[in-house]
Amino acid sequence: MREFALDGEARADTDVPAALAGRVTLNGSVAWANGGRARTSRRNWLDTFDWRLYRAGLTLEQAASRGQTELLLTGRDGNLLASEVLGAGRRPRWPSLVSQLPAGPLRELVEPVAGVRALGPVVRASSKVAQLRAMNDDAKTVARLDIDYMSVTFPERAAVPARLSLTPVRGYAGVTDRIGCAITEVPGFSSARGSALESALAAVGLRAGDLAGKTTAVQLSPSMPAAAALATVLTALLDSLEANVPGTIRDIDTEFLHDLRIAVRRTRSVLKLCGRALPAGLASGFRPEFRWLGDLTTPTRDLDVYLLGYARMTAGLVAASPADLGPFQDYLTRSRAVQYRGLAAGLRSARFSRLTTSWRAALDDVRPARKRPTVAQFASARISAAQRRALQAGQLISAASPPESLHELRKRCKELRYLLEMFGSLHDPAQRWQAVKELKALQDCLGAFQDAEVQRAEIRAFASQLLADRGVPAETLLAMGEIAAGLAVAQREARHEFDGRFADFASPASQARLTELTRTDGRTRTAGV
Amino acid sequence: MKIFATYNIKGGVGKTATAVNLGYLAAKDGYRVLLWDLDPQGAASYLFRIKPRVKGGGKALIKGTKSIDSAIKGTDFDGLELLPADFTYRNLDLLLDAAKRPARRLAALLAPLKGEYDVVFLDCPPSISLLSESVLHAADLLLVPLIPTTLSVRTLDQLTEFMSGFNGHRPDVLAFFSMVDRRKRLHTQIAADLPAQRPDFAATAIPALSVIEQMSVQRAPVTAFSPRSQAARQYGNLWQEARERAGLTG
Numbered sequence: 063m064r065e066f067a068l069d070g071e072a073r074a075d076t077d078v079p080a081a082l083a084g085r086v087t088l089n090g091s092v093a094w095a096n097g098g099r100a101r102t103s104r105r106n107w108l109d110t111f112d113w114r115l116y117r118a119g120l121t122l123e124q125a126a127s128r129g130q131t132e133l134l135l136t137g138r139d140g141n142l143l144a145s146e147v148l149g150a151g152r153r154p155r156w157p158s159l160v161s162q163l164p165a166g167p168l169r170e171l172v173e174p175v176a177g178v179r180a181l182g183p184v185v186r187a188s189s190k191v192a193q194l195r196a197m198n199d200d201a202k203t204v205a206r207l208d209i210d211y212m213s214v215t216f217p218e219r220a221a222v223p224a225r226l227s228l229t230p231v232r233g234y235a236g237v238t239d240r241i242g243c244a245i246t247e248v249p250g251f252s253s254a255r256g257s258a259l260e261s262a263l264a265a266v267g268l269r270a271g272d273l274a275g276k277t278t279a280v281q282l283s284p285s286m287p288a289a290a291a292l293a294t295v296l297t298a299l300l301d302s303l304e305a306n307v308p309g310t311i312r313d314i315d316t317e318f319l320h321d322l323r324i325a326v327r328r329t330r331s332v333l334k335l336c337g338r339a340l341p342a343g344l345a346s347g348f349r350p351e352f353r354w355l356g357d358l359t360t361p362t363r364d365l366d367v368y369l370l371g372y373a374r375m376t377a378g379l380v381a382a383s384p385a386d387l388g389p390f391q392d393y394l395t396r397s398r399a400v401q402y403r404g405l406a407a408g409l410r411s412a413r414f415s416r417l418t419t420s421w422r423a424a425l426d427d428v429r430p431a432r433k434r435p436t437v438a439q440f441a442s443a444r445i446s447a448a449q450r451r452a453l454q455a456g457q458l459i460s461a462a463s464p465p466e467s468l469h470e471l472r473k474r475c476k477e478l479r480y481l482l483e484m485f486g487s488l489h490d491p492a493q494r495w496q497a498v499k500e501l502k503a504l505q506d507c508l509g510a511f512q513d514a515e516v517q518r519a520e521i522r523a524f525a526s527q528l529l530a531d532r533g534v535p536a537e538t539l540l541a542m543g544e545i546a547a548g549l550a551v552a553q554r555e556a557r558h559e560f561d562g563r564f565a566d567f568a569s570p571a572s573q574a575r576l577t578e579l580t581r582t583d584g585r586t587r588t589a590g591v
Numbered sequence: 592m593k594i595f596a597t598y599n600i601k602g603g604v605g606k607t608a609t610a611v612n613l614g615y616l617a618a619k620d621g622y623r624v625l626l627w628d629l630d631p632q633g634a635a636s637y638l639f640r641i642k643p644r645v646k647g648g649g650k651a652l653i654k655g656t657k658s659i660d661s662a663i664k665g666t667d668f669d670g671l672e673l674l675p676a677d678f679t680y681r682n683l684d685l686l687l688d689a690a691k692r693p694a695r696r697l698a699a700l701l702a703p704l705k706g707e708y709d710v711v712f713l714d715c716p717p718s719i720s721l722l723s724e725s726v727l728h729a730a731d732l733l734l735v736p737l738i739p740t741t742l743s744v745r746t747l748d749q750l751t752e753f754m755s756g757f758n759g760h761r762p763d764v765l766a767f768f769s770m771v772d773r774r775k776r777l778h779t780q781i782a783a784d785l786p787a788q789r790p791d792f793a794a795t796a797i798p799a800l801s802v803i804e805q806m807s808v809q810r811a812p813v814t815a816f817s818p819r820s821q822a823a824r825q826y827g828n829l830w831q832e833a834r835e836r837a838g839l840t841g
Contacts, residue, residue, distance in 0.1 A: 195667075200640045200642075201640060201810075202639075202640035202641060202667065203665075203667040231664070231665035231666075231667075232663060232664060232665035232672055233641075233662075233663060233664030233665055234664070234665070
């Protein structure tokens with residue numbers, strides 16, 4: 063199949079058959095005949111909030127036509143990978159988790175890509191597809207030309223210039239190729255440069271894959287004053303935070319809250335590590351409010367982590383049976399519902415609204431009085447300092463150190479990582495990837511250690527709470543004990559692994575790679591040059 | 592995949608008209624249909640406006656140097672595809688004779704298409720030859736159009752007798768009267784009596800109608816260009832009988 067689009071100047075209501083009549087010739091003129099009644103359909107393209115399907119080269123569309131609704135999953139070349147007819151009782155209400163889709167090959171293909179994220183409409187359109195038949199001199203149909211007159215209905219209304227797709231009748235690929243070439247010679251027609259989804263999005267000024275506030279996408283110029291660069295990064299983080307608020311309040315999926323928390327945590331790190339480059343009083347004024355926001359989100363996220371890992375947790379049981387943990391799961395679900403109500407109320411509160419409004423206004427007002435330090439100089443100094451602090455924190459850890467020391471090191475490593483990501487556009491991506499390899503491995507190890515530490519403590523607290531709240535079966539407590547024991551084993555393994563991981567991170571070669579990133583003698587990538 | 596073959600030793604009895612119309616009706620019912628025009632005259636190919644030409648000719652197909660798959664052409668009708676005729680098919684007997692297990696060769700060539708088609712129609716040339724034998728071995732149901740005369744019925748008996756000598760697979764036979772002229776007393780009498788007496792006869796008869804002859808002008812099945820005509824209705828009835836006889840479901 064070959065696709066064409068009308069050029070940018072073309073009107074959405076261009077009469078395609080009239081435009082093509084007599085202009086496509088092979089040996090003689092290709093005759094075009096009506097291919098039957100036009101089909102209308104309602105199209106709803108679905109993806110996760112962070113475009114996981116699109117990024118994996120998949121397109122999921124719910125198409126309703128002639129009383130039938132079906133889901134169509136296509137790959138990068140527009141080839142159909144799977145479809146699922148949705149009967150009246152089987153239509154998910156969007157947004158919806160993948161687990162709500164009917165079981166079958168389509169769900170099996172989408173599930174590993176979308177993961178825990180919900181699918182929701184990214185754009186909706188209505189299509190009217192007319193068909194022309196291209197005939198040779200024997201009046202034999204050799205190809206079919208579908209003309210899709212599409213108009214977008216969501217997120218706003220807009221007409222899309224017609225898209226054409228030319229499909230050969232079997233055995234006539236050669237002649238269809240020639241017809242395709244001839245079509246591109248007709249003024250106003252060209253090969254389509256994107257999918258129907260991309261055309262629909264373009265009609266309303268959107269682009270597939272665009273994500274609000276992705277800090278790695280923030281482009282900084284090395285000569286920018288540090289304050290201006292920090293304001294740019296912080297604005298991107300605020301965009302991300304705000305973009306995730308509606309999804310968190312509607313509780314669409316757990317990752318809205320997760321991403322919101324990342325934006326908050328990074329904002330707090332910037333304020334802590336780089337606050338002095340911002341106008342006086344800005345960082346100290348807002349740090350308590352962002353701390354409040356972070357604390358507001360923690361209990362719900364902690365319970366989300368438990369519930370998301372519940373299947374894995376029960377799968378690891380050896381002595382107890384998964385059913386023993388039923389009351390524990392109920393307890394987690396109930397507690398999560400309570401915590402979520404508090405979180406949603408907080409995000410709807412005047413305090414939250416004041417925070418985001420005043421924070422954006424404050425960032426808009428950042429007008430650096432001095433050109434120095436430049437962001438390159440500033441980033442270099444901050445990354446060096448964070449690198450030094452992480453190294454020192456690690457070197458203080460011995461076999462006798464308490465878990466808190468590892469937690470401290472974890473925080474230092476996180477700070478270093480945030481700085482590397484935040485100022486990522488100043489560095490060569492390949493060099494940065496090499497530089498953070500050992501840091502990432504160390505972070506994973508510290509994460510496993512600390513998560514086990516926290517979850518063990520929490521399991522004890524949950525058990526006490528369960529006992530205090532109502533009678534809990536002994537089997538449940540025993541199963542929870544087994545989980546706590548499993549966590550202790552995992553923690554011990556992580557602790558055992560730590561020495562090697564830290565040694566790799568602290569090795570001269572690894573440190574040299576990090577130091578290389580912080581050099582400002584002209585090796586720093588000059589973005590935009 | 593069910594294989595139907597329209598066969599008669601005599602020419603001009605309606606084999607091609609039957610294959611073309613029943614093929615169209617099967618596709619309309621949602622089956623994926625392939626029609627193989629085995630007659631070097633290429634009448635079925637002509638009716639579908641497809642050039643009667645296969646690259647490499649019958650030799651390449653029979654020897655397997657060219658896959659059947661690559662020679663297939665789409666018709667103007669959804670779900671109906673055609674393996675065109677080629678003038679070299681006039682030598683298919685010789686080509687088959689040179690092949691291993693010639694009587695089973697057609698069945699072997701069609702076997703890889705099992706996943707692609709639900710129904711195959713073989714439109715055979717009028718003869719009794721090695722090609723016919725290969726067709727009889729491949730087919731699940733033999734559709735035998737007969738002019739309602741005593742001699743025609745005798746040829747059916749000869750055919751049945753010939754097949755009784757086959758080892759293993761033997762196609763089921765569904766004969767039917769074709770080109771029935773209502774003005775001829777003998778035609779109407781035989782067409783009325785025999786189907787009631789013989790289980791290998793279809794109840795449906797195809798009358799001699801000018802609209803069927805119009806197919807060569809319209810270059811399309813009568814069931815497509817004149818779906819409400821008496822001819823189309825009779826082909827519809829015949830298709831119902833044939834699919835039930837072949838055990839096609841869905």
